[in-house]
Amino acid sequence: MTATTTEHETPAASAPTQLTMAGALNAALRDAMAADDRVVVYGEDVGPLGGVFRVTDGLQARFGEDRIWDSPLAESGIVGTAIGMAMYGMRPVVEMQFDAFSYPAFEQMVSHVAKMRNRTKGRMTLPMVVRIPCAGAIGGVEHHSDSSEAYWTATPGLTVVMPSNPADAYSMLREAIDSDDPVVFMEPKSRYWSKAPLTLPVTTAPMDRAVVEREGTDVTLLGYGPTVRTALEAADAAEAEGLSIEVVDLRSLSPFDDETVGASVRKTSRAAVIHEAAQFGGYGAEVAARVTERNFHHLAAPVLRVTGFDIPYPSPKLEEHYLPTADRVLAALDTWEWDD
Amino acid sequence: MTATTTEHETPAASAPTQLTMAGALNAALRDAMAADDRVVVYGEDVGPLGGVFRVTDGLQARFGEDRIWDSPLAESGIVGTAIGMAMYGMRPVVEMQFDAFSYPAFEQMVSHVAKMRNRTKGRMTLPMVVRIPCAGAIGGVEHHSDSSEAYWTATPGLTVVMPSNPADAYSMLREAIDSDDPVVFMEPKSRYWSKAPLTLPVTTAPMDRAVVEREGTDVTLLGYGPTVRTALEAADAAEAEGLSIEVVDLRSLSPFDDETVGASVRKTSRAAVIHEAAQFGGYGAEVAARVTERNFHHLAAPVLRVTGFDIPYPSPKLEEHYLPTADRVLAALDTWEWDD
Amino acid sequence: MRTPARWRNIGRMSLDVEHDSVRTLPSEKPIRLLDNAGHAVRGAAAGGFELPELDTLLELYRRMVVARRFDVQVTALTKQGRLATYPSAYGQEACEIGAISAIEAQDWFFPTYRDSIALLTRGIDPGDILQSFRGDWHNGYDQHAHRCASQTTPLATQALHAVGLAHAARLRQDPIVAMTYLGDGATSEGDAHEAFNFAAVWQTPTVFLVQNNQFAISVPVSRQTHAVTLADKAIGYGMPGFHVDGNDVAAMYAVTRAAVGRARSGGGPTLIEGLTYRIESHTNSDDPTRYRSARDVEHWKRRDPIERLEKYLVSEGALTESLRAEMTDAAEAVAAHTRDVMTTEAELDPLELFDHVYARPRATLLEQRARLEAELAEAATHAGAAAPHAGAAR
Amino acid sequence: MRTPARWRNIGRMSLDVEHDSVRTLPSEKPIRLLDNAGHAVRGAAAGGFELPELDTLLELYRRMVVARRFDVQVTALTKQGRLATYPSAYGQEACEIGAISAIEAQDWFFPTYRDSIALLTRGIDPGDILQSFRGDWHNGYDQHAHRCASQTTPLATQALHAVGLAHAARLRQDPIVAMTYLGDGATSEGDAHEAFNFAAVWQTPTVFLVQNNQFAISVPVSRQTHAVTLADKAIGYGMPGFHVDGNDVAAMYAVTRAAVGRARSGGGPTLIEGLTYRIESHTNSDDPTRYRSARDVEHWKRRDPIERLEKYLVSEGALTESLRAEMTDAAEAVAAHTRDVMTTEAELDPLELFDHVYARPRATLLEQRARLEAELAEAATHAGAAAPHAGAAR
Numbered sequence A, B: 001m002t003a004t005t006t007e008h009e010t011p012a013a014s015a016p017t018q019l020t021m022a023g024a025l026n027a028a029l030r031d032a033m034a035a036d037d038r039v040v041v042y043g044e045d046v047g048p049l050g051g052v053f054r055v056t057d058g059l060q061a062r063f064g065e066d067r068i069w070d071s072p073l074a075e076s077g078i079v080g081t082a083i084g085m086a087m088y089g090m091r092p093v094v095e096m097q098f099d100a101f102s103y104p105a106f107e108q109m110v111s112h113v114a115k116m117r118n119r120t121k122g123r124m125t126l127p128m129v130v131r132i133p134c135a136g137a138i139g140g141v142e143h144h145s146d147s148s149e150a151y152w153t154a155t156p157g158l159t160v161v162m163p164s165n166p167a168d169a170y171s172m173l174r175e176a177i178d179s180d181d182p183v184v185f186m187e188p189k190s191r192y193w194s195k196a197p198l199t200l201p202v203t204t205a206p207m208d209r210a211v212v213e214r215e216g217t218d219v220t221l222l223g224y225g226p227t228v229r230t231a232l233e234a235a236d237a238a239e240a241e242g243l244s245i246e247v248v249d250l251r252s253l254s255p256f257d258d259e260t261v262g263a264s265v266r267k268t269s270r271a272a273v274i275h276e277a278a279q280f281g282g283y284g285a286e287v288a289a290r291v292t293e294r295n296f297h298h299l300a301a302p303v304l305r306v307t308g309f310d311i312p313y314p315s316p317k318l319e320e321h322y323l324p325t326a327d328r329v330l331a332a333l334d335t336w337e338w339d340d
Numbered sequence C, D: 001m002r003t004p005a006r007w008r009n010i011g012r013m014s015l016d017v018e019h020d021s022v023r024t025l026p027s028e029k030p031i032r033l034l035d036n037a038g039h040a041v042r043g044a045a046a047g048g049f050e051l052p053e054l055d056t057l058l059e060l061y062r063r064m065v066v067a068r069r070f071d072v073q074v075t076a077l078t079k080q081g082r083l084a085t086y087p088s089a090y091g092q093e094a095c096e097i098g099a100i101s102a103i104e105a106q107d108w109f110f111p112t113y114r115d116s117i118a119l120l121t122r123g124i125d126p127g128d129i130l131q132s133f134r135g136d137w138h139n140g141y142d143q144h145a146h147r148c149a150s151q152t153t154p155l156a157t158q159a160l161h162a163v164g165l166a167h168a169a170r171l172r173q174d175p176i177v178a179m180t181y182l183g184d185g186a187t188s189e190g191d192a193h194e195a196f197n198f199a200a201v202w203q204t205p206t207v208f209l210v211q212n213n214q215f216a217i218s219v220p221v222s223r224q225t226h227a228v229t230l231a232d233k234a235i236g237y238g239m240p241g242f243h244v245d246g247n248d249v250a251a252m253y254a255v256t257r258a259a260v261g262r263a264r265s266g267g268g269p270t271l272i273e274g275l276t277y278r279i280e281s282h283t284n285s286d287d288p289t290r291y292r293s294a295r296d297v298e299h300w301k302r303r304d305p306i307e308r309l310e311k312y313l314v315s316e317g318a319l320t321e322s323l324r325a326e327m328t329d330a331a332e333a334v335a336a337h338t339r340d341v342m343t344t345e346a347e348l349d350p351l352e353l354f355d356h357v358y359a360r361p362r363a364t365l366l367e368q369r370a371r372l373e374a375e376l377a378e379a380a381t382h383a384g385a386a387a388p389h390a391g392a393a394r
């Protein structure tokens, strides 16, 4: 991935510093709020506390309560009022505290956020961002580790993205806030504290594009958010065994970048998609289905899905058994008939 | 499909009568309520009105307000209280008026209905049925024609079924009510008035099985609910052109009957799945992905998805352009490289 | 954002705290300025509100007459199959027109499917209002031009939009009020609660009108609440609540007008219940004989909001025959125009289905669009027709 | 189902209707039976409630002492890393214990994550309560045996379960009450509204206790409501609402006890707000210094519910030294048992992950189970260990 200088109207570049993904998101919010006073931020605990993951740390002190504030504890209320604010031309960025706590807002998301532009023939647009700290692997008790992306990606009208690293986190959040369409911005909780040296502002690939994270010739691994690292680990391990793995970070879940993924798959002729969510009806199904539809005659083997099991997310002490690991990825690749 | 005599404890069999799907569902509710006084029915307008689709017609007059009643207008309240009633050992059957109006209940469905058995290690079970009149093709104004099955099938812990004909409607609803697990029971609105001669009570295949509706040798068409008819129409039309199509009615969306579908696909080596919902992230993705995973080397062509477009469901005057038709199915089959 | 005094520093104070939250019980008897015989009501029963000026009442009368004529016309057209569905507001004109007349051009309105006549009163063309019910497109008017959100079907959801918009306006220091209508049934939804609560906590300039027409489709309001009035809910949010005779346009106008003024001057939201009755069926596909008696309907027909005001205006000598004729003409003109637009089939372009889903076209949608385009072209060829999108006409 | 008189036949009657809905404003000053100095409160401030018998108070005291000791022990174990998380109820003992003590064995309780000490009081073993917070499994106790639903995290959702269960019991004519606890923050959720409303419309035997501990994580209650008290919400549902000093266990017990009795005898639901304070952080991963001052916490520590009752019991001569020693011993025994169970690692079987998803095993799950089993076997082989599921132990 290349981090070039930005097109965003943000403060001048500074020397590279180690930034966590949480820090990069914080900086993106800060810079977006500074650049555009239509950007407002609210949700549960985003004010003095700075969010339970500290993504909004310090922003209320800097921008005041009229730009960032704690709302009543009601997710439908948060998303529903954000719709109204966006209708008035604001650019609200709201936070759902965890995937599972976005569910009370489901009707507002599906029946309004996703449909408003279409219902009104483009007259009424909703430039808003719904941030969702997502997925698991943080030892959270029940309802704190759901993966909700399949619900959003199955909903026409929503744009759904998930960064896997600090640079993308910054760049994609800025782009999401600048977007005239609503964006479901998913933040993998287990990556919040991952670090990278960054010079801000940073602009990475457009948020609707997948990116080849590592080149390879034998297999394409498709990951997003937390599973990009899993894919890279698998690629490292496979290299020792003489298997060359290409790793693609999908970044944009909806739309899907058929071009980048297709090019990779046509090169390697084998692909697997990795996600934390359960397999049945998960986002990987769409990936597998469309990659197969579009590249069937280039495929030497079925597109595999290396995912969580088809069960509710487990309790903290059992989650290690549920999560897809590099080992599981490699074991899955072994199930292919490699002699084909 | 074979309609044999029942195992349900219901009134004795009578002479066959023409029954609509709505009528069959009504009879199933009536017989289940008569057989088991733990069965209660409530929701919006299910009482004196008999439901907006008349599925509960006459039941309040027969069973009284303590067995079937109109609840306040709040879907989360309906599902949430049903959970409590099921905890107490009742067997509530609740109605969501349309797919889109189940969304306020999303949190209760995903965080509780789906998870209760698992959270409590099987100590607390929820024998409840959530009926959802589903899909479109009835000229409904916006929000009245959504297809919500992908949301439920992506949720581990839910059982999701959809009958396509009156006999299945009766038999599967009885089985759903008898089930010790919660069942999302989806009723294709456009099929409510379709008729079949029936002798009640009728027991068809178990609700977790797919059924071969029509045998064929060249292609397997996988439909469910409203698209079974579409598949049959396509099969009829194709026959004239010398193409032999096998039609499978999935019936159970979760679990998926890999056995029946796999056997068909291995025979024909080509398959397509048909649904009304948008394609991207739709249930067809799971079907295509798993059929391919499990039968890749038997497939001569990619599994196709003939579906709605990736847009919000259109207004009444435009829905005909959106819905998958037999023509579109046949056109899709034409895109395969048939010489392979 | 202002912290209500009630809670200020609660940590450090004793449990006895001051507050500026409203906690007055709405009157159990609905506020009324004109009784059913058309006589002015004064004193306690009027709840401290004044009968509007005659000019205002005449204008409200005119609007109700036009609205009624429109509504009857649309119901007739629906029976002729010209509309996919139409939820009539017959009998609810005092609520619909009284409240909408209380806001200004710069204010916003968030209606439900029931509130077509309020949109008409707001100046939107019948053809644009009815595009959705005819089935052409989900929404047919320009939201921004009229400052009217699209008519919302998922119940109570639009109330939150109204609160958000009002809050945005307040943050921008624009003196704008957002008004939203809700049905009695819709008050049971969680979103109604969240809307009331966000509005009260944020003290947004929002006016909530609950039109208690006593039914949610077939379900009577007795199955929606155990409270004495729906306006009682206001107490739980610390906002003013008013229980108003919803068939008295004078009262509806006066109370909503006061709430709008309060909201505009920073006084926060108000919850108003208008007690009225839906004379028509829920929509054309409903069968009200299943859940209510003809006698009930007759009873409420005798409480007609238009006749009530008419009696008053006539007794005051304000409604002259020439004025009445003028109003009837205006109403007939609207009806005629409605007939015209609704009997002319609109040219629909199926390819537009793909145009408004996202700001930037997606590759997959363009592929799907191309496929539909090819289909339509082929259909046109087969039909021997010259028009490229013959599939659209039906 | 009973139709409230208010709405009966509303269609045929005039707008003036009778009703049996409750519409009394909760007292603004919280109801209190013992003041902070441990003196009995009488008269209006006591809201018509009587101080419970000394025996009852002694038992409540004992329960609070045990609960406090347990809570402190678990917080300590959490700091040692023995639990994944623990939401303490330190300071809320009067609410937690007073209310739970008001229901009987046959009644049901629907707790939140905060209410472990109420479950302890209900007789559930510490090890079973804490299985979830230790991270072993989502819920560790037998719901049916104790008539306690599992601790619920999605806010306010369990309130609807309580209403449903209560309604089912009523339909079965079982004299059972369902009690549920909610936080102040949770009252903002749509589900809280729907639960209050369903309960009131159906007149279910449900008691809602809102523990207003003044924060929802970091958000003060001033951002949750603009109402004077959270109990004011009851008005909007036509049910009785009580605003109670939540640090006075005598008042909490007396008021909830009355509500339970009313519910059991068919009188319908009650909403009770206990005004209290969360002394500890939200959970161990919270940093309360970011949103509240040490001074506030100190202020509330001086209003300790246990000390308050203790003063009274001592002044009455009821709390003898030997009784006190006995209680301390009981508390220490619970703490010791808690330490024991929490320092013994449970044997977890990862394969059980697949066992409770559905009543009937699904083929796909069995496949996945077999794969995990093979993995575990291989891991065990690699580790040279004999145990088949070595992966489980950590």
Ligand SMILES: Cc1ncc(C[n+]2csc(CCOP(=O)(O)OP(=O)(O)O)c2C)c(N)n1
Residues within 6 Å of the ligand: B044, B073, B097, B101, B104, C114, C153, C154, C155, C182, C183, C184, C185, C186, C187, C213, C215, C216, C217, C278, C282
């Ligand atoms: C969330 C949701 N649930 C259900 C429906 C179906 N529905 C449409 S109108 C209606 C009744 C609404 O009653 P009320 O709020 O009193 O409004 P009215 O129609 O009387 O104006 C129902 C149940 C819906 N539109 N939205």
Ligand SMILES: Cc1ncc(C[n+]2csc(CCOP(=O)(O)OP(=O)(O)O)c2C)c(N)n1
Residues within 6 Å of the ligand: A044, A073, A097, A101, A104, D114, D153, D154, D155, D182, D183, D184, D185, D186, D187, D213, D215, D216, D217, D278, D282
């Ligand atoms: C629906 C939902 N949204 C958000 C959360 C995250 N969350 C957990 S506890 C909490 C605060 C709850 O505050 P309150 O209801 O006052 O209860 P308390 O923790 O003070 O006992 C929040 C926001 C949740 N659990 N559920």
Ligand SMILES: [Mg+2]
Residues within 6 Å of the ligand: C183, C184, C185, C211, C212, C213, C214, C215, C216, C217
């Ligand atoms: Mg109504």
Ligand SMILES: [Mg+2]
Residues within 6 Å of the ligand: D183, D184, D185, D211, D212, D213, D214, D215, D216, D217
């Ligand atoms: Mg709290």
